[in-house]
Amino acid sequence: MSFVNDIYELYRDQLRDDEDDVITIVLNLLEDQSREHMIQLIQNMGDEEVNQMMGIYLVEMLKMKMVQDGKISPYKPAPVIPTRIH
Secondary structure, three states: OHHHHHHHHHHHHHOOOOHHHHHHHHHHHHHOOOHHHHHHHHHOOOHHHHHHHHHHHHHHHHHHHHHHOOOOOOOOOOOOOOOOOO
């Protein structure tokens, strides 16, 4: 998690309430990394971190396949918050 913590500390002020900020930062970071450096980062991770990383990757890739097959919507609807009328 130290790599994630380092990134968060470095970009903390640029992260707002928009997921697109995170995506932009991550894509820019990955663009600047060599394959060897990324493998070195993974080798320095603990088993739990590697499992989390692979789990997130697999979930997202399977969701993309489900969108391609029309099984789920590409857009997640905003949650409906019921209002109470007294």
